[in-house]
Amino acid sequence: MADRRVPEHTDQRLTRSVPRRSNNGSRRSTDPHSLLERATALRAVLSGSPQVVVSGGLGCGRTALVRAALARSSTQVASATAVPSERTVPFGIAHQLAPRLSLTRPTLVAVDDVQHADPESVAFLVWLRRFPNVRVVVTHSAADSPHRAGLSTWEQVWLRPLSPDADPELHVLSGGNPALLAALRDDGGKVGPAARRTLLDLLRGTDSALFDVACGLAVLGPHTALLSALTERHQAAVTALTSTLADSGLLDGGRFRLPGAAEILLGALPRVQAVALHERAAMLLHNAGAPDTAVAAHCVAAQTVGEQVGGTAMLRRAARSATSGLAAESLRLALRACDPADAQAVRLELGQVLWRTDPAAAARTLLPCSGLDPAVLRARWWQGDFSLGLPDRRPAELSLCHEFITGRELLPVNPEAVLQRQHADSAPEALVQALRQVGPARFEHWLTVLERQAVEPTLRALLGCVRAEDAWRRGDVVATAAFAEAALAGLSTDGWGVVIGLPLRFTLLANAALGRETEPHPVPDALFGTAFGPHYRHARGHHHLALNRPHAALDDFTACDDRLGVAEARLALGQLKPAKALLEEEITSTADPRTTGIALRLLARTAARTDRPRLLREAVRNLEHAGDRLELSRALADLGHDRRDRGALAEARLLGRRAGRESGLPGEPGAAEGVLSAAERKVAALAAAGHSNREIGRRLCVTVSTVEQHLTRVYRKLEVAGRNDLPRELLTR
Template sequence: MADRGLPEHAHRRLTRSAPRRSNDGSRRGADPHPLLERDTALHTVLSGPPQVVVSGGIGCGRTTLLRAAAELSAAQVVAATAVRSERTVPHGIANQLAPHLSRTRPTLVAVDDVQHADSESVAFLVWLRRFPNIRVVVTHSATDSPHRVALSAWHQVWLRPLSTGNPALLSAVRDDGDEVGPVTRRTFLDLLRDNDLFEVACGLAVLGRHSAFLGALTNRHPKAVTTLTDSGLHDGTRFLLPAAEEILLGALAPAQAADLHLRAAALLHDAGAPDLDVAEHCVAAQAVDDRTGGVPLLRRAARTATSAFAVDCLRLALRTSDDEAVRVELGRTQWRTDPAAAARTLLPCDSGDPVVLRARWWHGDFSPEINRCTAELSLCHEFLTGRPLQAVDAEAVLRQRGPDTAPEALAQALRLVRSEHWRATLAIDASGTLRALLDAVRAEDSWRRGDVLATAADARSALDGLSPEGWGAAIGFPLQFALLAGAALGHETSPLPQAVPRGVFWPEYLRARGRHHLALGRPYAALDDFTAAADRLGEAEARIALGQSGAARTLLEEEIAPPSDARTTGIALRLLATVAARTDRPGLLREAVRRLEHAGDHLELSRALADLGHDRRDRGALGEARSLGRRARRESGLPERDAADGVLSAAERKVAALAAAGHSNREIGRRLCVTVSTVEQHLTRVYRKLSVAGRDDLPRELLTR
């Protein structure tokens, strides 16, 4: 599988076809050759001085150029390749060439990798200059060899990398489909190993920008970097091939790679490099010792590192020395991104450190004694229990926040201040735990405004921000708004985690789940949740759905009594209107609208307006009913067009479609095999959700579904 993409290169223009010749001069078909940017060099080899040395960086096409010259030459071609293992065999190359040479016939002698040839064969090649019919072309790597002096008088051709990169790698990338895939990886490693540069390249991969320490790390002369640079593999500071460092270190045994990193860490530490630079190598090696600064260096590096790398540093420090101070420091850092991991780190601690207390609270254990309370700790306690430990200036906590300020303290302070300025300020750099908590606070604010769609999106974002284990006992906070929004939209929500039955969010979760059950036509389950949560409004609505009007009226009249707030009173009045005498309904609904307008809850206001519009339609006031319906749709915050999409449940959509087509309730019940009472309940919810006064106002789009 390909690993990483490269910028597109012009490799599709790298090939030309030419007939290939053997030593006896016969043609053996055509073969493509990457000769882009090599025209001048090819002309020199074919028509220039009689003795030519073609040199260049590794993988820059010396062999390809030599083969192309052999195929294009009109002369007899006599070729040989020197190999490292035959370097000590006297006359090895000479013996391969001599039988095919002629004193009179034009001949091209081509020797590849002459740096590996024996000295006697090189002397033979030099001796051939006395024959005017013989042209000698050899290739030589960029590395030094004992034959440099012997060949120094020959015409030198230097092949540089192509303008688009190293030719060998470009060809490999092409074969991998323009990706850094297996062919490219293998080619890259082969180029380095064949030229004794693998150790140097691994050293550069480990050192990165600290390549000045290459000699000390590998005992190789830093001049070898020049060879890599001349080859288009390295630019002096980094490798040009994406993922080169990963390829190189992945080719080492894990113990070898760790040893390189640890030695690099020691070198950098001795040279006074920044703690973070040294710590990177320690973490890569998963080891630390006195030569690299030990655990103190890792703790110092963690204070200025990103959260993720700070966790890596402190995990290594804790594994090296199981110190409770390091454990607390690690847990505090983990809390920024993963409270579940932080809890696993902190819960075994005996320390009375505030972060340990917070971990216990986060998981529903409120028993530990508090030695010294701070404003931050009080806000954390209030967030999870609803009870502050002391009076707190929430805005002061927001102003004086630091990188280690508890995310739940900031979230609670924001809930108390309710400031758009602070919400925007905190969101700028928020990530991990704080980001998830801010999304949950935003869902709460969206629900208070009656913006159902925003509530659903914010609650989902919050739940996606942390795992259920990460949320701990606080999961009921975003979960309640996901359920409430789902109920308002009529969605059967996707599987959601269960809230933790501890802390302040459990009753809120039960209320929200009750709303969800009620919206989906499960009044008995809803009644159980509302009763357990002591939600009298919810209990009254569930009893209305069950036909228990008397019990519902008693509950609602108690809720309307002072000192109820405007929102509670408004909702209670709307529900009371559903069980009141017909003559009392208009007054109750108009008062509900007035109270809810004052409370600023747009969703509940839209419900009251829809109920009032339905009542006005029943009384023949069609114009007023339509006007109220339009206003109800605006207040609901739901899309006006295709409002039924994503709002009605499947059962409600079927009933609404048949009602829009003009069928009576009895006909609808017979078609769907349900009771007339069930049809009426479905239509009541449809009217409310779509904010319409009756079946004549149902969207015509329902008829096409």
């Protein structure tokens, strides 16, 4: 007895209520939109012409529609499924149907995949039309078959992909193909195992010709004009098979809609077959005069290159205009295949390409090279190695690279001219150094230009450092931290080399100002022999001060000859006389308003009570002129504390609020736990409880000066004028 049920098909999932997962993981019922779109076709099957052929693209729901018709039919049902292996078995389908057939009672005869049926069974189905009680419904794939002509007089029902109304986002990926749409839903809205398996099942479940054409499309990409030659099939057959894919919603203008479809198809091929396809595609593209980059992409995929497609010369030409990834892979292949005499030249080209994305890999490629080639010198300097000496010819870019690393110029350079002449192979560090040297009026313009063009990680990371440097100069601590941390993450630790001191400098400075501890980060010893060494020590010294490590801070400030830092560290240690001498010497020897303002603010801590207001007001004037908002906020906060101590509470409160605005630091009183460091919270809690600075210092085993510094930062962060305004909730922390 024939089985009434139609065998399970992937499309069946669209004909029933399938649990779906929403974005938050909860289950919800499926919108029956797919069945609603098939309502007209379903009526045609159940009550239309006595003979119906249901056709459509791959996975468009032919089996699903017939299953829905069988479930709704009130008549007797006789169903069967044709399979390719039984095409040569005469009357194979007819024998399956015969036990369930009744020529006197209403009967619905359904045959799935009739294109695989034997000719005798198809003739039997046509013969059944003479019986008015028998309705015959067959499904037929979109691909042609010998039976299509014999069934051409039947009513034709064509199932198209679903409209985007039900699920617009997934429609973009699936093209409305019901089977693929259901698989994407199972994968949570992204291309996962179900979608990959469904795509392969759809394409491999048909004859091999369709799968071959699909793989050809996956290999050729936009060069579909060569598909017939690649697959060695007649153009008319290729056009018909491509139309089948398009009618199924799988293609959009000759390209697969599903992201990663090409990789899925080629990954299903044996490696030998995939390589052969890429080799043939490279040959066809080369003969057709396609760009070198298109030919090189296939050579890289096959990991072979022959003289018939241009050899290593073609790969080197392609690298000049290819993306960094393809350029690097092309040159790696060229390096393996080239003559030994050309190896160093190819290695130099490869190193320059790698420099855009991974300076560590570039260094490994370039360091074995001999001579004083600029690329080799840059790689060595980036690692802190200056042992090779300098070339006789010193281009402007090389001089800027040397100055960026060492702080010493090789020859005068016009930075604006270097920026105007920039091109794809320009050294990122040279462009950044030129940017740092242009005047303030042109800085923002060139920074915007470079950021718009920067698509490679090395230049993007260095420009992030420049943004952090500019933000710190303006006193914008929050922006400094964001830019520095983003830049630091842009390259690996090895990739940064000695230049890691640049982003780390601003990370340490910003975190110190924010009261946050910076995660330990290894730095190479060679860093301290470069221009970044003193700046890194200076930043690390301030970080030590913020964490109440004045002795470590003093060591760093002394090593980098930072008199202001040394003075501040000595103030934290309670060494007022040597600190005062250093500050007075600094004020006398500098004309920089920022340095003068900082020195005056620190000097006020050592001065007599009567002199403090004058020094602090002078510090505020200098820092307003300098434009450093962070240092200005510190001077305003100190002046506010002095005014509070003198009883001028209204003025102190105004100064405290202005200090908070200038600093730009997060500082709502209710957010103390998240803003203050651990040391600052302890000091603030004791101060809020009414303890004097001396009592707090005795309890925490720190100097009175350290307590004052912590309280200064607390007042600034919480935007309060003094200890009387500290939030009471600090007592409960």
